[in-house]
Amino acid sequence: MIEISVNGQVHRLDVEDDMPLLWVLRDELGMTGTKYGCGIGQCGACTVHVDGEAQRSCSLPVSAAAGTKITTIEGLSPDSSHAVQKAWIAEDVPQCGYCQSGQIMAAAAFLAANPKPTDADIDANLSNICRCGTYPRMRKAIHRAAALIVR
Amino acid sequence: MTHLAPLSRRFFITTGLSAAGGLVVGLALPGRADALPINAAPWTPAGDAKAAEVNAWILIEPDDSVIIRVAQSEMGEGIFTALPMIVAEELECDWTKVRAEYAEAHRNLVDGRPYQRMGTGGSGAVRRSREFLQQAGASARARLIAAAARQWGVAPAECAARDGKVTHTATKRVLGYGALASAAAKITLAQEPAIKTPDQFRLIGQPQARLDTALKVNGQAKFGIDMRLEGMVYAAVTTCPVFGGTVKHVDDSKVKGRRGIQQIVPIPGGVAVVADSFWRAKQAVADLVITWDEGAGAGTSSDQFRKEYRDALDGPAANAKRSGDVNAAMAKASKRIDALYEAPHVAHAAMEPLNATVHVQADRLDAWMGTQDPDGALQRAATAAGMKPEQVFIHNCFLGGGFGRRAVNDELTQAVIVAKAVGKPVKLVWTREEDMQHDRYRPQAAIRFKAGLGSDGMPVAWDMRTAVGSISRSLGRDPVTSGVEPSAVEGLANVPYAVANLNVDCILKNTHVPVMFWRSVGSSQNAFALESFVDEMAVAAGKDPYHFRRDLLAGKPDFLKVLDTLAEKGDWSKKQPAGKGRGIAIHESFGTIVGEIVEVAVSPKGEVKVERVVAVVDCGHVVNPRTVEMQIESAVIYGLTAALYGEITIKDGRVTESNFDGYEMVRFADAPVIETYLALSGGSKWGGIGEPGTPPIAPALCNAIFAATGKRIRSLPIKNQDLSGRA
Numbered sequence: 045m046i047e048i049s050v051n052g053q054v055h056r057l058d059v060e061d062d063m064p065l066l067w068v069l070r071d072e073l074g075m076t077g078t079k080y081g082c083g084i085g086q087c088g089a090c091t092v093h094v095d096g097e098a099q100r101s102c103s104l105p106v107s108a109a110a111g112t113k114i115t116t117i118e119g120l121s122p123d124s125s126h127a128v129q130k131a132w133i134a135e136d137v138p139q140c141g142y143c144q145s146g147q148i149m150a151a152a153a154f155l156a157a158n159p160k161p162t163d164a165d166i167d168a169n170l171s172n173i174c175r176c177g178t179y180p181r182m183r184k185a186i187h188r189a190a191a192l193i194v195r
Numbered sequence: 196m197t198h199l200a201p202l203s204r205r206f207f208i209t210t211g212l213s214a215a216g217g218l219v220v221g222l223a224l225p226g227r228a229d230a231l232p233i234n235a236a237p238w239t240p241a242g243d244a245k246a247a248e249v250n251a252w253i254l255i256e257p258d259d260s261v262i263i264r265v266a267q268s269e270m271g272e273g274i275f276t277a278l279p280m281i282v283a284e285e286l287e288c289d290w291t292k293v294r295a296e297y298a299e300a301h302r303n304l305v306d307g308r309p310y311q312r313m314g315t316g317g318s319g320a321v322r323r324s325r326e327f328l329q330q331a332g333a334s335a336r337a338r339l340i341a342a343a344a345r346q347w348g349v350a351p352a353e354c355a356a357r358d359g360k361v362t363h364t365a366t367k368r369v370l371g372y373g374a375l376a377s378a379a380a381k382i383t384l385a386q387e388p389a390i391k392t393p394d395q396f397r398l399i400g401q402p403q404a405r406l407d408t409a410l411k412v413n414g415q416a417k418f419g420i421d422m423r424l425e426g427m428v429y430a431a432v433t434t435c436p437v438f439g440g441t442v443k444h445v446d447d448s449k450v451k452g453r454r455g456i457q458q459i460v461p462i463p464g465g466v467a468v469v470a471d472s473f474w475r476a477k478q479a480v481a482d483l484v485i486t487w488d489e490g491a492g493a494g495t496s497s498d499q500f501r502k503e504y505r506d507a508l509d510g511p512a513a514n515a516k517r518s519g520d521v522n523a524a525m526a527k528a529s530k531r532i533d534a535l536y537e538a539p540h541v542a543h544a545a546m547e548p549l550n551a552t553v554h555v556q557a558d559r560l561d562a563w564m565g566t567q568d569p570d571g572a573l574q575r576a577a578t579a580a581g582m583k584p585e586q587v588f589i590h591n592c593f594l595g596g597g598f599g600r601r602a603v604n605d606e607l608t609q610a611v612i613v614a615k616a617v618g619k620p621v622k623l624v625w626t627r628e629e630d631m632q633h634d635r636y637r638p639q640a641a642i643r644f645k646a647g648l649g650s651d652g653m654p655v656a657w658d659m660r661t662a663v664g665s666i667s668r669s670l671g672r673d674p675v676t677s678g679v680e681p682s683a684v685e686g687l688a689n690v691p692y693a694v695a696n697l698n699v700d701c702i703l704k705n706t707h708v709p710v711m712f713w714r715s716v717g718s719s720q721n722a723f724a725l726e727s728f729v730d731e732m733a734v735a736a737g738k739d740p741y742h743f744r745r746d747l748l749a750g751k752p753d754f755l756k757v758l759d760t761l762a763e764k765g766d767w768s769k770k771q772p773a774g775k776g777r778g779i780a781i782h783e784s785f786g787t788i789v790g791e792i793v794e795v796a797v798s799p800k801g802e803v804k805v806e807r808v809v810a811v812v813d814c815g816h817v818v819n820p821r822t823v824e825m826q827i828e829s830a831v832i833y834g835l836t837a838a839l840y841g842e843i844t845i846k847d848g849r850v851t852e853s854n855f856d857g858y859e860m861v862r863f864a865d866a867p868v869i870e871t872y873l874a875l876s877g878g879s880k881w882g883g884i885g886e887p888g889t890p891p892i893a894p895a896l897c898n899a900i901f902a903a904t905g906k907r908i909r910s911l912p913i914k915n916q917d918l919s920g921r922a
Contacts, residue, residue, distance in 0.1 A: 060454070063474055064474065067474035070473075071472045071473055075414075076421035079420070079547070080420065080624070081546050081547075082854050082855050083627055084627075084854055084856060086854060086856050087855050089546060118413070124409065124412055132408075133408055133412055136404055136821060136825070138405075139272070139273070139825060140270050140271030140546065140593070140596045141407065141416050141593060141595070142545075142547045142593075143546045145414045148412060168864070170863045173546070173855060173860045175544060175860070176596065177828055177829040177833055177861070177866070178829070179862075179863050179866035180828050182863075
């Protein structure tokens with residue numbers, strides 16, 4: 045049995061050690077906000093926080109997540125009140141929306157480490173793929189969220 | 196509506212940990228959260244409706260809130276906001292109380308096609324449905340007024356509707372729509388009301404926040420891949436890496452007896468592994484040892500196809516358009532220029548891999564998925580299951596991108612076959628690798644132009660010829676006996692430039708690689724070639740590319756307005772420093788003209804950085820300016836990815852790229868600043884917006900690279916070009 049903590053709740057799981065955290069979240073726990081995009085850590089649709097750091101859950105074996113504190117999009121805030129979510133709503137960022145859970149989780153962890161990022165910081169640190177091309181709006185939203193957090 | 200029993204609500208309840216450890220977690224029903232403008236699963240749960248249906252498009256609840264049905268698919272283009280705006284404009288309801296949900300393909304089938312054509316494509320949602328959606332809203336409003344007038348015993352003409360209420364003007368009596376809806380549904384109008392003209396719009400044309408945003412920032416929005424049904428199992432698939440191949444033998448000794456593996460099911464050209472989790476199914480499918488009969492496509496390559504398409508340009512062709520006498524004019528021309536352009540296959544690569552969840556019962560089939568063609572999906576599922584179409588229910592979900600790929604649902608056929616074989620609800624998901632290697636791609640093309648310029652430098656003769664895969668033939672829809680497929684020559688046959696002697700020829704040539712609609716279809720590769728060649732003609736004539744286009748567009752005010760606005764907003768007349776360049780392109784597709792200027796920087800090492808894109812749009816009228824802006828940004832970046840990196844390479848008959856590590860995408864660092872401006876011509880024009888931003892971006896970028904480096908790019912993608920030491 046593997047014990048993991050997701051959004052403050054502890055789950056005991058009888059799964060293979062090498063089952064990626066992504067599939068534990070989606071198929072075992074039924075938390076489908078975290079998305080499958082590539083399975084090889086390339087696109088970032090599966091991004092969650094592991095002890096506050098953005099991690100691509102498709103490439104993280106569940107055994108490696110044991111003993112950590114995992115936060116998914118469902119646990120980022122109870123009511124979409126995280127600064128990044130508020131900024132995303134204000135800028136009307138999502139289009140198809142499929143990558144956005146991962147984008148928001150990546151941006152939230154990024155801002156926690158870089159409270160006042162420049163555009164160059166964004167380019168260098170955020171590499172999730174969005175096929176709808178919401179990058180210009182995400183960029184604006186990240187700056188807006190940074191301002192909300194500082195305030 | 197239907198004699199079949201609705202799905203029970205309990206059917207939606209899923210268990211969390213039962214497969215893993217016996218701890219059952221009841222998850223919330225995907226029912227309606229009252230604060231949200233759309234259900235997470237965008238349909239009204241069966242038996243849950245407390246709303247009265249005024250017509251097939253409009254339901255009104257007792258609290259005056261309105262549910263507006265949407266027949267097209269929300270795949271990011273904003274249709275879940277734009278189409279309800281059109282209905283609400285006429286309905287005169289309170290926009291803050293509007294929710295959207297999908298219309299049902301089943302009802303469309305059994306109820307006389309109230310939703311007409313439900314497919315989403317050709318940037319046509321607004322263009323094809325605006326008038327009848329306005330009519331649906333106006334009709335409902337007139338009947339709500341009539342219901343109030345009847346209750347008060349006054350003439351309808353004495354009443355007015357606004358903000359979800361009917362008022363008797365003289366006595367100031369007021370009734371909310373919620374109180375009138377049931378009565379209004381029963382009223383027959385002697386005459387349908389006239390719909391508003393654009394000068395009367397109050398909601399259409401005003402920027403509105405998207406109704407689906409709130410669901411897409413917290414993980415609640417349900418995509419097909421997120422569906423979970425009681426007792427559901429999972430399937431992963433593999434099909435012959437060479438298109439058209441079949442399975443000879445499957446050795447499953449490595450996966451037999453493995454935890455969670457339930458069944459191996461043959462599907463067309465491949466197999467599915469069914470397991471109690473998708474990961475277990477996916478692992479097992481990769482560990483099958485399959486001997487394939489690779490079929491006729493084995494041994495082919497992109498290099499071979501490239502030569503074949505080039506060679507085909509010298510062979511017989513069908514004529515798509517002819518005016519004047521090209522040969523005679525060419526013979527008299529002062530100057531001649533020829534050029535060959537080539538475009539590779541590219542993948543759609545939507546973020547959500549293809550998937551479908553199917554439950555087959557004795558007398559009904561339910562499928563949850565994201566489809567661009569619910570009507571077609573319904574027929575497809577019926578055929579695959581051997582059931583009557585009336586027994587099939589397609590529950591469309593949010594689409595994690597479409598771009599044309601979800602117009603033909605191969606994954607649904609597979610899911611139906613597997614669900615029938617296992618006798619349980621099945622969620623079938625393609626891996627990213629399957630999705631990339633079994634796409635239906637943008638056709639490969641070779642396009643050749645020959646032009647003759649007069650003594651003034653302007654073209655007097657223009658011969659165009661394309662050799663390209665036929666989408667209709669690839670889909671088995673139409674043999675195209677004329678030899679001319681409209682989508683193959685779109686952008687060429689309707690060239691806007693005034694050239695007296697013009698010839699457009701079409702050579703349709705398919706390989707075993709399946710081809711299909713890819714955002715902007717023929718205009719994608721054709722605009723790249725055409726607008727690059729126009730630049731070549733301008734250079735040959737010694738003219739400025741903007742002014743050269745301007746002269747050729749004389750007498751076309753819509754084009755000129757876009758072009759002039761573009762030159763102004765895009766700083767066309769301002770000089771660029773060394774190593775930088777500005778390129779321009781303009782193209783009309785799906786009823787909309789888009790002009791784009793790209794500013795590019797090319798480093799001494801040959802690295803290309805797209806710094807700024809300015810787009811000017813004439814789609815006639817705009818429903819939601821905000822989503823127009825978003826769609827231009829989206830179309831530009833989608834087209835940039837293809838121009839810079841997009842290339843599906845065939846070797847030994849199969850696709851070599853398999854995932855995003857070998858199929859690069861524009862990410863934050865590559866994404867330019869994008870500015871969108873409107874230059875609307877109004878009138879009777881209602882153009883599309885999902886695709887028209889894509890065609891101009893590749894040529895505008897290539898023209899900018901030419902301006903910066905002097906190197907003309909005639910073959911995509913740009914990553915294959917050595918630009919080092921050129922800037």
